[in-house]
Amino acid sequence: MEKEIRNESLPSCVREKVHDICREHGCDPGELIHILHALQRTFGYLPEAVQEAVAAELDIPVARVYGVVTFYSYFTMVPKGKYPVSVCLGTACYVRGAEAVLDEFRRQLEIGVGETTLDGLFSLDCLRCVGACGLAPVVSVGDRVYGRLTPEKVRGILSDYYRAAED
Amino acid sequence: MTIGWQVLVCGGTGCRASQSERIEKALKEEIRRCGLEDEAQVIRTGCFGFCEKGPVVKVIPDNTFYVQVRPEDAEEIVSEHLLKGCRVRRLLYVDPETHLRVSDSKHIGFYRKQLRIALRNCGFIDPENIGEYIARDGYAALGKALTGMTPEEVIGEIERSGLRGRGGGGFPTGLKWKITRQAPGERKYVVCNADEGDPGAFMDRSILEGDPHSVLEAMAINGYCTGASKGLIYIRAEYPLAVERLKTAIGQAREAGLLGDDILGSGFSFDVEIRYGAGAFVCGEETALIRSMEGQRGEAMVKPPFPSERGYAGCPTNVNNVETYANIPVILLKGADWFAGIGTERSKGTKVFALAGKINNVGLIEVPMGTTLREVIFGIGGGIKNGKKFKAVQTGGPSGGCLTEKHLDIPIDYDNLLAAGSMMGSGGMIVMDEDDCMVSMAKFYLDFTVEESCGKCAPCRVGNKRLHELLQKITGGKGTEEDLERLRNLALVIRDTALCGLGQTSPNPVLSTLDNFRDEYLAHVREQRCYAHQCRDLTQYFISPEICRGCTLCARACPVNAISGERKHPHAIDPLLCVRCGSCLEKCKFGAVRVR
Amino acid sequence: MERIATVEELRQRRESYRERLELRERSNDPERVVRIRVGLDDCGIAAGARETARYFRREVERRGLEALVVPVGCMGFCDREPTVEVILPGREPVVFGSVGLPEAERILEDYLGHGTLPETVLCLPRRFFFPGAPEGPGDDDSGREGGEG
């Protein structure tokens, strides 16, 4: 009945970063979502150890942090790809064929929604309306937003990033 | 240095996605190159609302409205238009009915019937310059309230104006402010709900990006009326640009003393903070929003107690939507009677709609309440894309219903839409044409609700999942007529027993499509046919041997090579392999490929 | 932007910012202001129309006139460039020819000032222009029936 070792040794720089960010928000549990946003921007994702460090800093149960992380679709415990692909599946984009574009991305990258490619370059997610309905269907890769996509254009976009990744 | 020209470039999310920033840079370089920098200014504004035709550039003083501008066009705009005063014809908007090129935005059909109150400053002022907001009577309403009116008088003015909540519920704003004011508690909060989860609705985003100060001013007025000194804006994480503009605006307002302590010497102090969402549609519901702002899981709470009595941190909290706030300053300046003069008997003022879907003019429009759907879709929206036939329009997003041909002439207002089986919602309006299958539209909305339900109460957590599975069965060709009955009973029970607004309205898309398109459901169930060819399992692609010339174009286009046959001989599609993507149909020049 | 302490200061600050927006406000509904339309096409520029336009702009601002200087394209009267069309609110447009800086001054003084046509400035009759002359610069089709595909 061995109790699994929790808080496995977290690199000190990560622990400090968590400490600073929590302090910036006054270690107030009410600011948990802001803190998690800041941490995800810093580390790219929220692994278990980071969540435990946050719980310790804010003196709240780690289960509550995990409950919040798994509730909101924005937070992820799996590192995203270098170029995170988000296909908008809002109604405007759906009606203009976003599903076909999503299928094409699935076929090209050979991963499902929520997964990351083995080489870590791409991850594929769906978003609920980024508010650029004029350009439906919309896909964003990192911060860049592509409008009026068709399945045919998918290959071209990906090849740009593949080339960018080489050099 | 007298400015002769001002070139306004749309800085909304949509246009920025099409590199409107590079257009700005290119215009500025071009102006410097032509030595016009002391005569011509480039100003980034908020969203003009005409997203379909974005990026939009408007040249002042002749009010020329350029559409779908590319960074490379900057050189021509400066040299032709600014230098020689000669408009660039190819960039002008072509009116779909008259096929005429129209330059002045006032004459464009899209804008002609609009009355822009909430969007008054969008596309006109530079959102990152408080001066321009002040120049258009910005913060005058706050000044008037703080120094000239008592909180009760301000609330009375709002009540008399007949303003109702623009977030979707339509609760009278004045009454809500009064309840929050009367609720006991020395610490109170004012909240702006900028979660805008409805897919296909982006009016809150445009207001926050184009005219953030109007929301800040209205929140301060709300704080003065209800006795709150702290305002919180709950904004979704998917709007980074709006957050950026808000931060700049808050900074400038604090600097100008219009936020913070002792505003305009009135002794009233009020400040605003931004709170981020993190991707949860349910947090558009008041109580879930408040729990999310408290760093909790966004699960809705049973009402009453209403947030006005006990909300954020247990204190009375007044939650209003962005668009509701945008109307407040104008009501105080122009008076409740002016506002009450607009709109219908029980729905006053204007409503902003986000037109999207199979429509020519996708974009943001603001029309007086009482305008008919026909005017909005055909008059302003420019009719259905590619000349297809209108089938239905969905209002109210996942909580709304769809309206058909027979509803086109009812004047839009809260009560009429409810009576017609839909609802106002936040204003998302998705137009569908003959190629859209209403059963799969209902399934799309249920898929959305199942994904976004917070999972707290059984009817929504399990009920919507079962509704979605029933619809999957029907669109998969395995549905029975008894399933249609079960669909209806389950939908009615969910609406009757769900805990919060999301659950109570999630069956609306099913119920309204069942009522308005019963024949389509029966076609799916009895004949296993989807006449809109959208339900893949019910669509059959085949090649008619008489017409096919064996040119093999379709075979080469097929991604799963389901098409066989030698050159010059009729080809055939293997129904088992075919994924019904439709590429063959597009490629075939002879119309040999058919859909059944 | 320093602190605004009172409502009065707010009003003053609004006046000071108004000017920056004035151009946009007027261009939004030009009918309510005086419109001074300067032909700024190639031959106009060659004849010094740019300086005329600059002069009008500076003077309108200096005198605080409720006017809008709008550069427009060729009005068709080539040998009388620079040509300037002036439309007082609610009045028939009047077109002046060979408007240099002195003529511009006269137009501002007499026509805008008192509504009387200045003698020394050539006043061109309207009918010289092809019927349905376009509302603004260049040849957008808003004035023309039918139109290209």
Place this chain on the structure above:
Amino acid sequence: MNGNTVGLTIDRKTMSVPPGTTILEAASAAGIRIPTLCHMKLEDLEYENNPGACRICVVEVEGRRNLAPACKTECTEGMVVHTHTPRVMNARRTVMELILSNHPAECLTCSKNGYCDLQKVAHDLGIREIRYRGEESVFVPDRSPAIVRDMNKCIMCRRCETACNTIQTVGALTAVNRGFRAVVATAFGRDMAGSTCSYCGQCVSVCPTGALSGRSHTDEVLKALADPEKIVIAQTAPAVRTALGRDFGYEAGTLVTGKMVSALRELGFDYVFDTDFAADLTIMEEGTEFLNRLRAEDADGERAKLPLMTSCCPGWVSFVEQHYPELLPRLSTARSPQQMFGSVAKRYFARLLGVERRRLVVVSVMPCLAKKYECSRLEFAVDGNPDVDVSIYTRELARLIRYANIDFRALPDGEFDRPFGESTGAGVIFGTTGGVIEAAMRTAYELYTGRPLPEIEFVRLRGMEGIRSATVDFDGKPVRIGIAHGLGNARRLVEEVLAGKSPYDAIEVMACPGGCIGGGGQPFHRGNMEVLRCRADALYREDAGKPLRKSHENPCVQELYREVLEEPCGPKAHEWLHTRYFDRKNGGTEDSGPEK
């Protein structure tokens, strides 16, 4: 309505109730039963779990659009309620079908069969068919030493989350995920052993279904009983005898000691002893340790080791190890009665019988789930052979008795075997909150002052309030005692100790509200404090009826010290009856950790 009551009608019965009363309360007061699933009212802990999540208790309120949850909707003046209209019954049945559609239909093999709220309500609603079938959640069951979690049976009533977070403040369980996949679970989906759970079992005692249940060791017990080689010894905790009768139709608090002993003999136990004997032993050790610490404080004023905190509750010990490791030195080093009994049995009694310790099987019958975890701790075993082989809880013993078809009510009253069946009144009251410290004081006072305690019953220490305190005068030296039951209350006392502001010299903590009589293994009391009071009174009655009432008067205990242990807290006693603790907050494991 006269001033402060609200008049309303439920099912044509008019009544008036104080403001703030919910429809559920008003209805039950008028004899109208409304089914509930997630509602749980803990009167004395002033806590009500009514998230309004299950929607089974919905009723029709005239003038309201949708149905109202009776558990959460407060009565308003002139309200007209109908609790069983066709619309309400259809809604309740449909919601129940929805819940059952994602619930494994294996009642017959479920540990909660016959005691399950969901089963009862489904039965009352006469559900014969589940019309809405579809995907069912598939969670891997988690078997920790004491608690089994099968979240496929979870109906998201949030009672366990309330118990674990609000009442016990341990925070091991919370809702995770969203929508259909939402469920109550531990952090990162780890098993209970990997979480901060201290196995107090309060979640099991409130769970309406079989999602959370005690780990069953009946097979191990039956195997041992059937093995002729093994000598099987039973030790029964004081709280068991007050509640075992409940499963056989006895009133709450009926003492069934005699029948319990006979039942154990019928089952085939070779020796039936009483844990109370070890309780007296614990008092000798812990009382002496307390006096040593008191005298240490008299000598050099050093309070490092005070207040002394009791260590007989494994849930509380685990809680200190997880959350306040820095206070471990304050815990008494004495083992719990269960472990002391095991240690003495396997070392001394084995020698008396002339058998090897491996041939002895010690089975403890406890009101508690955490005891299963305690006896599995490595430090309570000698070269792999645990002092207490198996711990079963009260409900589990009742199952064994039914399994063996023993007619419990017809059994004659049996007697505990000697010598370890002998106990004093002090040992008996261990089972209730305040009992341990009262027993300790009876002995400590006499050892410290040399005179017997004047009034033997500490009425001031008794009762059910969350935190209680009292002062006993030890010949002019005031000894201040603090008592807390429920880990939430314990945390408040601990915070005082941590801050160095604790006024107490000794603190007794029981993890479960009510003490062991309210343990996680006891027959369900659903938060009904009346049941707990009856059980406590039963113990105090048995104490009053005992000839010997102070632990140090127990002849067998005296004989044990004479034969083997020499003197309390001596070297032998330390080896047999004392233990050490481990810092589990900072990754400490079984073998590392601070020396005692």
